[in-house]
Each structure stands twice: as structure tokens, then as C-alpha cells.
Amino acid sequence: MDLLLKGGILHDPVNDWEGPAEILIKGDRIEAVSLSLGPVEVPVLDLKGKIILPGMVDIHAHLREPGNEGKETIATGCAAAVAGGFTAVACMPNTDPPVDSKEIVNYIKERARQADLARVYPIGALTGGLKGQEIAPMWEMAQEGVRGFSDDGRPVMNGGLMLRAMQFALVLGLPVISHCEDLSLSGDGVVHDGVHGYRLGLPVIPAVSEAVMVAREILLQQKVGGKLHLAHISAGESVALLRWARESGINLTAEVTPHHLLLTEEAVEYFNTSAKMNPPLRSSADRDALLEALQEGLIEIIATDHAPHRLQEKEADFLNAPFGVTGLETAFPLLWTKIVEQGILSLSELVKCLSTVPANLLGVPGGNLTPGSPADLVVIEPHKEYPVNTDSFFSLGQNTPFKDWRLKGFPVLTMVDGDIKMWEGKVKGFSKDFPELKGLFIKQGSK
Numbered sequence: 001m002d003l004l005l006k007g008g009i010l011h012d013p014v015n016d017w018e019g020p021a022e023i024l025i026k027g028d029r030i031e032a033v034s035l036s037l038g039p040v041e042v043p044v045l046d047l048k049g050k051i052i053l054p055g056m057v058d059i060h061a062h063l064r065e066p067g068n069e070g071k072e073t074i075a076t077g078c079a080a081a082v083a084g085g086f087t088a089v090a091c092m093p094n095t096d097p098p099v100d101s102k103e104i105v106n107y108i109k110e111r112a113r114q115a116d117l118a119r120v121y122p123i124g125a126l127t128g129g130l131k132g133q134e135i136a137p138m139w140e141m142a143q144e145g146v147r148g149f150s151d152d153g154r155p156v157m158n159g160g161l162m163l164r165a166m167q168f169a170l171v172l173g174l175p176v177i178s179h180c181e182d183l184s185l186s187g188d189g190v191v192h193d194g195v196h197g198y199r200l201g202l203p204v205i206p207a208v209s210e211a212v213m214v215a216r217e218i219l220l221q222q223k224v225g226g227k228l229h230l231a232h233i234s235a236g237e238s239v240a241l242l243r244w245a246r247e248s249g250i251n252l253t254a255e256v257t258p259h260h261l262l263l264t265e266e267a268v269e270y271f272n273t274s275a276k277m278n279p280p281l282r283s284s285a286d287r288d289a290l291l292e293a294l295q296e297g298l299i300e301i302i303a304t305d306h307a308p309h310r311l312q313e314k315e316a317d318f319l320n321a322p323f324g325v326t327g328l329e330t331a332f333p334l335l336w337t338k339i340v341e342q343g344i345l346s347l348s349e350l351v352k353c354l355s356t357v358p359a360n361l362l363g364v365p366g367g368n369l370t371p372g373s374p375a376d377l378v379v380i381e382p383h384k385e386y387p388v389n390t391d392s393f394f395s396l397g398q399n400t401p402f403k404d405w406r407l408k409g410f411p412v413l414t415m416v417d418g419d420i421k422m423w424e425g426k427v428k429g430f431s432k433d434f435p436e437l438k439g440l441f442i443k444q445g446s447k
Contacts, residue, residue, distance in 0.1 A: 001418055002026050004040050008047035008379065012054060013348040014356055014368035023052065025375045028417040032371055047379055050412065053351055055087025055376035057358040057366050060152070060177070060231055060255060060303035061328065063089070063120070065111060066104065067096025072308040072396050074108065078117035079394035079430045080306070080328040082421040085378035085411035088119035088359070088366055089306075089328075093130065094153040100125035100136040105144040116429065117421050119376075121147040121362055123177060126165045132156050135165050142172045147362040150177035152231055155213055157183060163220050170226030175253075175361055177229045178217045180238070181279070185209035190319060192265045192280040200271060202318060205280050211237035218245045221252050229361060230254040232305050234279035236289035242298045253361055255301040256290050258334045259325055259401065263287070267401055273314045273321040274401045277307070291344060294353070301361070302353040304331045308397020326397040330388055334402060336380070336409025379413035386410060394427055 003025045010021035010033070017033070024031040024040060058081065064072035074091075081089050091108065093099030099108065105122050112120035124146035125136040130153070138149055149169055155178070156162045162178075169176045189205035191197035197204045214230060218241060221228040233239065233254050242254055259277065264284045267275035275281055293299040307324025314321050332354070339345050345353070356367035365374045388405045390398035414422040421427065426434045 002042040004037070004042050004044045005047055005052065006044060008050045008052040010052045010369070011347050011351055012369050013352050015370055018348055021052065023369065025418050028375055030369050030371050030373050030375050033369060049383070051380040051382050053378050053380060054355045054367050054369050055378050055414065055416065056085050056332065056354040057088040057362070057364070058086045058304050058306065058328065059090045059301055059358040059362065061089045061091055061306040062094065062308070063091040064308065065095065066107060070310055074111040074120065075115040076394060076396050077328070078112065078115045078120065079427045081118040082414040082416070083394050083411070083425065083427055084329040085332050085380070085414055086118055086328055087376040087378065087414060087416045088121065088364060090121045090123050090147060090362060092150060092152040093123050093125040098125050098130045099123065100128050102140050102144045105141050105146055109145065117427070118416060121364060123148045123150050125149065126151045126156055126176065127161065130154055132158055132161065135161065135168065138168045138172060142174060146174070147364060148175040148177050150179065152177060152179045155179050155181045155183060159216060159220070163224065166220055166224045166226060166228065170224055175227035175229045177231055179231050180210050180213035180217060182209045182212050185212065190276060191268050192282045194265045194283050196265045196268055200268065207235035207237050207282060207286065210235050210279055211241060214238045214241045218250055218252065222248070222250045227361065228252040232257050232260065232279055232303070233290065233299060234260050234282050234286060236286045239289045239293045239298060242293060246298060253301060253357065254299045255303040256294060256299045257303060257305045258327060258331050261287065261290055261294070262334060262338050263401060271318040272401070273316070273318055274325065274399055276318060276321055276323055277325055278323040295344065300353060300357045302335065304328050308395050309399050311398055314399045324399065326393065326395050326400050329393055329395060330400060330402050332380070332411060333407035333409045336382070337407045341408070375415055375418035377415050378411050380409055381412045382409055384408065392425070394430060
């Protein structure tokens with residue numbers, strides 16, 4: 001659609017734009033961005049008081065399909081994505097069967113095409129069946145469009161195998177995304193090895209189980225080069241290793257989740273399974289180290305690690321409840337309210353973490369609103385405050401530790417390829433009352 005967005009405040013760090021802007025969209029592309037474009041004979045959408053950002057790119061989400069459609073489908077996951085302001089999602093390969101063949105890659109791409117909401121970029125398995133025994137057909141999957149490789153949910157314990165996989169990925173020009181956990185140290189643990197876990201009598205996951213694998217991956221990266229990305233960093237020891245890697249000139253990226261930035265091990269009190277995740281929530285000192293690393297730029301990406309589960313599964317006893325929390329629909333309001341409004345990051349810095357750097361790492365469009373680029377954007381309502389209402393989630397998973405938190409910064413419009421996919425909490429194809437946008441909400445005629 002051809003459309004003029006006016007009255008909003010644009011934050012585009014790539015183009016160093018922080019202020020009022022008018023954005024002209026022609027078809028699926030950004031045609032022009034200016035303080036004032038003059039008369040334009042296209043529909044006009046007045047966004048006074050709103051903030052316009054490049055569409056967010058989640059580098060780490062679990063869409064569960066194929067195999068676990070009771071937890072999430074590609075369609076419901078994409079609906080959750082656009083509801084949360086994400087125009088693109090990289091989906092992890094721990095499905096059933098895993099994403100370790102071109103057939104599964106093409107299945108995911110076709111299901112995403114049918115959903116016609118967010119862009120979906122499959123991440124291929126590093127090892128066949130995610131078993132850590134032999135390298136998956138990486139070249140074959142790369143030919144079909146995977147944007148990286150990972151055994152996420154499981155570490156690759158065999159260092160020699162990981163080295164060879166990183167060498168293959170280097171040739172393919174794609175990132176390796178590492179879940180850093182030494183299973184010989186984490187064992188059957190379910191919580192951080194701190195006072196709260198011991199008080200509850202639960203088996204623990206020590207921070208060193210993450211840190212030793214972070215150290216291994218950094219040293220392998222020093223030898224191989226290419227693109228290494230470390231998933232969901234949670235421990236202060238890992239941050240210290242990231243700092244050493246940077247000082248040593250070793251090129252890699254790392255991510256942190258909103259829940260590890262905003263919560264600590266205290267959240268598991270009273271056996272609260274909504275706060276059970278892997279890696280676990282750690283100490284306040286670990287949380288502070290993550291925030292400092294984010295401010296320093298040691299951690300450059302914020303990812304949701306969206307991991308939906310059935311409520312009855314999460315309502316099991318703590319030992320048997322699955323790891324993971326939903327995140328696509330709460331990430332930006334949490335980060336706006338608790339990170340930007342608290343002065344920890346500027347909005348433009350947050351955009352880099354949620355959009356620009358993830359898009360660059362995956363080698364996909366996004367992260368900016370440069371004329372000629374795809375019209376993928378999100379509009380934020382910065383002032384109105386609402387509680388997190390899990391009943392309104394588009395995700396099939398309602399497992400969140402942030403239920404009833406009062407937040408600002410909820411997205412009110414998400415556009416992908418120039419097509420409005422979400423408007424004021426209603427998602428195209430999912431909400432029966434999704435509006436006819438040429439009617440009440442878009443004023444026809446010249447500016």
C-alpha cells in the first residue's frame with residue numbers, strides 16, 4: 001500500500017535520526033523520509049504522540065512447529081511477534097523432528113508464507129537430530145535459506161565437533177549460535193546455585209557451567225574466525241570472559257534476554273514455575289553485570305528466547321515443569337519501561353539491540369528505515385500504561401513471570417513489507433475486528 005506516516009517521532013540509529021519525521025511508503029518499500037515531504041497524494045496516517053522504529057528482529061525464538069503445535073504454531077508465533085512489534089523472527093531448530101534437513105527448512109518457510117505475518121528465518125541444527133554426534137547437512141540447509149546454525153536447548157559438548165562445525169559455518173558465511181552449558185556441571189539442575197535454590201531444596205545449575213563453555217567457544221572463535229554468537233548469557237563470569245575476548249580482539253556477539261535483565265533468583269520463591277528457565281535466573285550481582293555489559297556494548301543483542309508451553313505443563317511441580325517463558329509480546333514494553341525510562345539505555349541504543357545488530361548478524365533486511373529498504377516498522381505508544389494480560393496473548397503460551405506488571409510502550413502498529421499486520425492490538429487474520437484501514441484510521445487525500 002502507498003501511505004504517508006506523519007506526526008510521529010522517528011528513532012533510526014543507522015541514519016542518525018531522532019526526531020519528527022514523515023515517512024512515505026510506496027508498495028513494500030520506504031520511498032522517502034523527511035522532516036516535511038510536502039503535498040503527497042496518498043492516504044495519510046496521523047501518528048501524533050507516537051514513536052516510529054525499525055521493525056524489531058528477534059534472533060532467538062521457539063515456534064515449536066513441527067511437532068509441538070499444542071505449545072505454539074508458526075502462525076500463532078508470528079501473530080505474537082507482530083503483536084509485540086517484531087517484524088522478523090529467527091526460529092530455533094529444537095522442533096520434532098529437528099530442523100536438520102532441507103525438507104524441514106522448506107516446511108517452516110512454507111508455513112510462514114501461509115501465515116503472512118512476520119518474516120521467519122529458520123536456524124538449522126548444528127548436529128544431526130541435535131544429538132551432538134555428527135555435523136548436520138549444513139551446506140544443504142544453507143542452500144534453502146537458513147540464517148545460522150545452533151543446537152539451542154542443548155550444548156555441543158564435543159569440542160572437536162564444534163570446531164569443525166564452526167569451520168563449515170565460516171565457509172558458508174553464517175553464524176553459529178551457541179547454547180553455553182557444560183552438562184557435566186549442570187546435571188539435573190533446575191535453578192541457580194544460590195541461597196534461594198538451596199532454601200527450596202532444588203538441584204542447582206552453577207554459573208560456572210555456562211562460563212566454562214563461553215570460554216571454550218571464545219577460544220575456538222579465536223582459532224576459526226567467522227561469526228560466533230553466544231545465546232542467553234546469564235552469569236557475571238561470562239561477562240568477564242566477554243570483556244577479555246573484546247580486549248583480545250576476538251570477534252563475536254552475545255545476547256541477553258529481558259528476563260535475565262529484569263529478574264533474579266528471588267523470582268523462583270514459592271516454587272514459581274513461571275520463573276523456571278535455562279539458563280536460570282541468577283543473583284542480583286549477575287543481573288547487575290548483565291546490565292553493565294549491555295551499557296558497555298559487550299552484549300549487543302537482546303533476544304526474547306520466546307519459549308511457549310502449555311499451562312498445565314508449567315503448573316507441574318518445579319522439578320518436572322519445563323524450562324522457558326514466553327517473550328514476544330512483552331519484550332518491548334518491559335524494555336521501554338524498565339530499561340529506557342530508567343535511563344539504562346537510550347531508545348536508539350535499544351533499537352540497535354533489538355533490530356539493527358540482529359539483522360546485521362543474520363544478514364537479513366531490517367534494522368533501519370533507509371529509503372529503498374523494506375517497509376518493516378513498528379509504532380509505539382510511549383505514555384499509556386497497561387497491565388500484562390496473558391488472556392490477550394496471541395501466543396498459545398501464557399507462561400510469563402511478568403503477568404500483571406504495569407508497563408508502557410506497547411506497540412500499536414506493526415508493518416511488514418508495507419502491509420499493516422497489527423493495529424491497536426488486533427492482528428490481521430487472527431482478530432475478527434481487524435479494521436478496514438482505508439476507513440476510520442487512514443485519512444484519504446493529500447497532506
